[in-house]
Amino acid sequence: MTLPPADGLILSMGYLPPDLQASGLLAHALRRAAGRVDLWDRLPIEGLQSLRAWFAREIGNGAVFSPHDVIICNGGQAAITATLRALVPPGRPILVETPTYTGAMSAARAAGLEVIPVAIDENGVRPELLEDAFEQTGARVFYSQPTFSNPSGVVMSNERRAAVLDIAAKAGGRLHHRGRLGARSRSGRQRTGSACDG
Ligand SMILES: Cc1ncc(COP(=O)(O)O)c(C=O)c1O
Numbered sequence: 001m002t003l004p005p006a007d008g009l010i011l012s013m014g015y016l017p018p019d020l021q022a023s024g025l026l027a028h029a030l031r032r033a034a035g036r037v038d039l040w041d042r043l044p045i046e047g048l049q050s051l052r053a054w055f056a057r058e059i060g061n062g063a064v065f066s067p068h069d070v071i072i073c074n075g076g077q078a079a080i081t082a083t084l085r086a087l088v089p090p091g092r093p094i095l096v097e098t099p100t101y102t103g104a105m106s107a108a109r110a111a112g113l114e115v116i117p118v119a120i121d122e123n124g125v126r127p128e129l130l131e132d133a134f135e136q137t138g139a140r141v142f143y144s145q146p147t148f149s150n151p152s153g154v155v156m157s158n159e160r161r162a163a164v165l166d167i168a169a170k171a172g173g174r175l176h177h178r179g180r181l182g183a184r185s186r187s188g189r190q191r192t193g194s195a196c197d198g
Contacts, residue, residue: 055067081107084141091112096142097119125160130164140171
Protein backbone atom coordinates (compact mmCIF):
# COMPACT_ATOMS: atom_id res chain seq x y z
CA MET A 1 0.00 0.00 0.00
CA THR A 2 1.37 3.43 -0.94
CA LEU A 3 1.44 6.09 1.76
CA PRO A 4 -0.20 9.41 0.81
CA PRO A 5 2.19 12.31 0.19
CA ALA A 6 2.84 14.44 3.31
CA ASP A 7 1.16 17.50 1.78
CA GLY A 8 -1.79 15.50 0.33
CA LEU A 9 -5.39 16.11 1.40
CA ILE A 10 -6.64 12.87 2.96
CA LEU A 11 -10.24 12.25 1.90
CA SER A 12 -10.66 8.77 3.39
CA MET A 13 -11.92 10.17 6.72
CA GLY A 14 -13.81 13.23 7.84
CA TYR A 15 -11.17 14.64 10.20
CA LEU A 16 -10.30 18.34 10.05
CA PRO A 17 -6.76 19.35 9.09
CA PRO A 18 -4.70 20.27 12.20
CA ASP A 19 -4.85 24.04 11.55
CA LEU A 20 -8.67 23.92 11.70
CA GLN A 21 -8.78 22.02 14.98
CA ALA A 22 -8.95 23.74 18.38
CA SER A 23 -6.02 21.64 19.63
CA GLY A 24 -4.50 24.42 21.76
CA LEU A 25 -7.77 25.14 23.54
CA LEU A 26 -8.42 21.43 24.05
CA ALA A 27 -4.96 20.89 25.51
CA HIS A 28 -5.52 23.81 27.88
CA ALA A 29 -8.97 22.50 28.94
CA LEU A 30 -7.62 19.01 29.51
CA ARG A 31 -4.74 20.32 31.64
CA ARG A 32 -7.28 22.14 33.82
CA ALA A 33 -9.56 19.08 33.98
CA ALA A 34 -6.68 16.75 34.90
CA GLY A 35 -5.95 18.97 37.91
CA ARG A 36 -9.43 18.36 39.39
CA VAL A 37 -9.17 15.74 42.09
CA ASP A 38 -12.80 14.56 41.71
CA LEU A 39 -12.13 13.53 38.10
CA TRP A 40 -9.82 10.71 39.23
CA ASP A 41 -12.67 8.98 41.06
CA ARG A 42 -15.31 6.82 39.33
CA LEU A 43 -17.60 9.21 37.46
CA PRO A 44 -21.39 8.88 37.19
CA ILE A 45 -22.25 7.03 33.97
CA GLU A 46 -24.71 9.75 32.94
CA GLY A 47 -22.00 12.44 33.30
CA LEU A 48 -21.01 15.00 35.93
CA GLN A 49 -23.95 16.95 37.30
CA SER A 50 -22.18 20.28 36.70
CA LEU A 51 -21.47 19.39 33.06
CA ARG A 52 -25.05 18.24 32.50
CA ALA A 53 -26.29 21.51 34.00
CA TRP A 54 -23.97 23.50 31.70
CA PHE A 55 -25.29 21.71 28.60
CA ALA A 56 -28.89 22.08 29.78
CA ARG A 57 -28.34 25.85 29.91
CA GLU A 58 -26.29 26.17 26.72
CA ILE A 59 -28.30 24.02 24.28
CA GLY A 60 -31.64 25.45 25.36
CA ASN A 61 -31.71 28.37 22.93
CA GLY A 62 -34.75 29.65 24.80
CA ALA A 63 -36.13 26.22 25.68
CA VAL A 64 -36.00 25.03 29.26
CA PHE A 65 -34.03 21.86 29.87
CA SER A 66 -33.03 20.44 33.21
CA PRO A 67 -29.70 18.65 33.85
CA HIS A 68 -31.75 15.43 33.97
CA ASP A 69 -32.58 15.89 30.27
CA VAL A 70 -28.87 15.64 29.44
CA ILE A 71 -26.63 12.58 29.24
CA ILE A 72 -22.92 13.05 28.59
CA CYS A 73 -21.50 10.59 26.04
CA ASN A 74 -17.93 9.95 25.05
CA GLY A 75 -18.51 10.92 21.44
CA GLY A 76 -20.99 11.07 18.59
CA GLN A 77 -20.99 7.34 17.96
CA ALA A 78 -21.76 6.55 21.60
CA ALA A 79 -24.54 9.18 21.57
CA ILE A 80 -26.15 7.71 18.46
CA THR A 81 -25.96 4.21 19.92
CA ALA A 82 -27.48 5.25 23.25
CA THR A 83 -30.22 7.29 21.56
CA LEU A 84 -31.27 4.57 19.13
CA ARG A 85 -31.33 1.91 21.84
CA ALA A 86 -33.40 4.18 24.08
CA LEU A 87 -35.92 5.12 21.39
CA VAL A 88 -36.42 2.09 19.14
CA PRO A 89 -37.06 -1.50 20.27
CA PRO A 90 -35.17 -4.28 18.40
CA GLY A 91 -36.88 -5.38 15.19
CA ARG A 92 -38.51 -1.99 14.59
CA PRO A 93 -37.71 0.26 11.60
CA ILE A 94 -35.70 3.48 11.61
CA LEU A 95 -35.68 5.97 8.73
CA VAL A 96 -32.35 7.39 7.57
CA GLU A 97 -31.34 9.75 4.77
CA THR A 98 -29.49 8.02 1.99
CA PRO A 99 -26.58 8.34 1.79
CA THR A 100 -25.98 8.63 5.53
CA TYR A 101 -23.20 8.21 8.06
CA THR A 102 -22.12 4.56 8.02
CA GLY A 103 -21.56 4.59 11.79
CA ALA A 104 -25.25 5.37 12.34
CA MET A 105 -26.22 2.40 10.17
CA SER A 106 -23.83 0.14 12.10
CA ALA A 107 -25.30 1.33 15.42
CA ALA A 108 -28.84 0.74 14.15
CA ARG A 109 -28.05 -2.74 12.82
CA ALA A 110 -26.19 -3.69 16.01
CA ALA A 111 -29.35 -2.68 17.93
CA GLY A 112 -31.39 -5.03 15.70
CA LEU A 113 -33.22 -2.22 13.88
CA GLU A 114 -34.40 -2.29 10.29
CA VAL A 115 -32.71 0.57 8.44
CA ILE A 116 -35.03 2.19 5.86
CA PRO A 117 -33.33 4.60 3.41
CA VAL A 118 -35.10 7.79 2.28
CA ALA A 119 -33.62 9.63 -0.72
CA ILE A 120 -32.29 13.19 -0.56
CA ASP A 121 -31.87 15.92 -3.15
CA GLU A 122 -29.72 19.06 -3.03
CA ASN A 123 -31.92 20.48 -0.22
CA GLY A 124 -31.88 17.44 2.02
CA VAL A 125 -34.35 14.59 2.55
CA ARG A 126 -37.28 14.59 0.10
CA PRO A 127 -40.41 15.40 2.14
CA GLU A 128 -42.89 13.38 0.05
CA LEU A 129 -40.70 10.28 0.36
CA LEU A 130 -40.23 10.84 4.08
CA GLU A 131 -43.97 11.09 4.58
CA ASP A 132 -44.52 7.88 2.58
CA ALA A 133 -41.82 6.06 4.50
CA PHE A 134 -43.32 7.02 7.87
CA GLU A 135 -46.73 5.86 6.67
CA GLN A 136 -45.65 2.61 5.06
CA THR A 137 -43.22 1.38 7.69
CA GLY A 138 -44.84 2.69 10.88
CA ALA A 139 -41.39 4.02 11.86
CA ARG A 140 -41.29 6.51 14.73
CA VAL A 141 -37.67 7.68 14.40
CA PHE A 142 -35.84 9.49 11.60
CA TYR A 143 -32.06 9.95 11.81
CA SER A 144 -31.00 13.11 9.97
CA GLN A 145 -27.95 15.31 9.62
CA PRO A 146 -29.44 18.64 8.53
CA THR A 147 -26.13 20.53 8.34
CA PHE A 148 -23.18 19.29 6.24
CA SER A 149 -24.46 15.76 6.14
CA ASN A 150 -21.82 13.02 6.07
CA PRO A 151 -21.05 11.92 3.36
CA SER A 152 -23.13 14.07 0.96
CA GLY A 153 -22.20 17.46 2.45
CA VAL A 154 -25.81 18.64 1.89
CA VAL A 155 -27.21 21.42 4.08
CA MET A 156 -30.98 21.18 4.50
CA SER A 157 -32.83 24.34 3.42
CA ASN A 158 -34.94 26.18 6.00
CA GLU A 159 -38.19 25.30 4.20
CA ARG A 160 -37.16 21.66 4.17
CA ARG A 161 -36.34 21.72 7.89
CA ALA A 162 -39.82 23.05 8.67
CA ALA A 163 -41.41 20.43 6.38
CA VAL A 164 -39.42 17.61 8.02
CA LEU A 165 -40.45 18.72 11.50
CA ASP A 166 -44.12 18.87 10.44
CA ILE A 167 -44.01 15.43 8.82
CA ALA A 168 -42.29 13.88 11.84
CA ALA A 169 -44.77 15.48 14.22
CA LYS A 170 -47.71 14.27 12.11
CA ALA A 171 -46.31 10.74 12.15
CA GLY A 172 -45.90 10.93 15.93
CA GLY A 173 -42.22 10.56 15.18
CA ARG A 174 -39.03 11.46 16.94
CA LEU A 175 -36.03 12.95 15.23
CA HIS A 176 -32.47 12.14 15.96
CA HIS A 177 -30.46 14.85 14.30
CA ARG A 178 -26.85 15.80 14.41
CA GLY A 179 -26.85 19.59 14.64
CA ARG A 180 -29.84 21.82 15.12
CA LEU A 181 -32.84 21.54 12.88
CA GLY A 182 -33.80 25.06 13.86
CA ALA A 183 -37.58 25.15 13.78
CA ARG A 184 -39.07 25.44 17.22
CA SER A 185 -42.52 26.04 18.57
CA ARG A 186 -43.45 29.36 20.13
CA SER A 187 -42.74 27.97 23.58
CA GLY A 188 -39.20 27.33 22.37
CA ARG A 189 -39.56 23.56 22.81
CA GLN A 190 -38.56 21.27 19.97
CA ARG A 191 -41.78 20.47 18.18
CA THR A 192 -41.21 16.73 18.14
CA GLY A 193 -41.03 14.49 21.16
CA SER A 194 -37.31 14.14 21.33
CA ALA A 195 -34.21 15.33 19.60
CA CYS A 196 -30.51 15.05 20.12
CA ASP A 197 -27.66 17.21 18.93
CA GLY A 198 -25.04 14.70 17.93
C1 LIG B 1 -22.31 12.20 11.32
C2 LIG B 1 -21.35 11.62 12.30
N1 LIG B 1 -21.83 11.22 13.49
C3 LIG B 1 -21.00 10.68 14.42
C4 LIG B 1 -19.64 10.53 14.15
C5 LIG B 1 -18.78 9.89 15.19
O1 LIG B 1 -18.37 10.85 16.09
P1 LIG B 1 -17.33 10.48 17.24
O2 LIG B 1 -15.98 10.39 16.59
O3 LIG B 1 -17.45 11.65 18.19
O4 LIG B 1 -17.77 9.18 17.87
C6 LIG B 1 -19.11 10.93 12.93
C7 LIG B 1 -17.70 10.77 12.64
O5 LIG B 1 -17.23 11.00 11.54
C8 LIG B 1 -19.99 11.49 11.97
O6 LIG B 1 -19.56 11.87 10.78
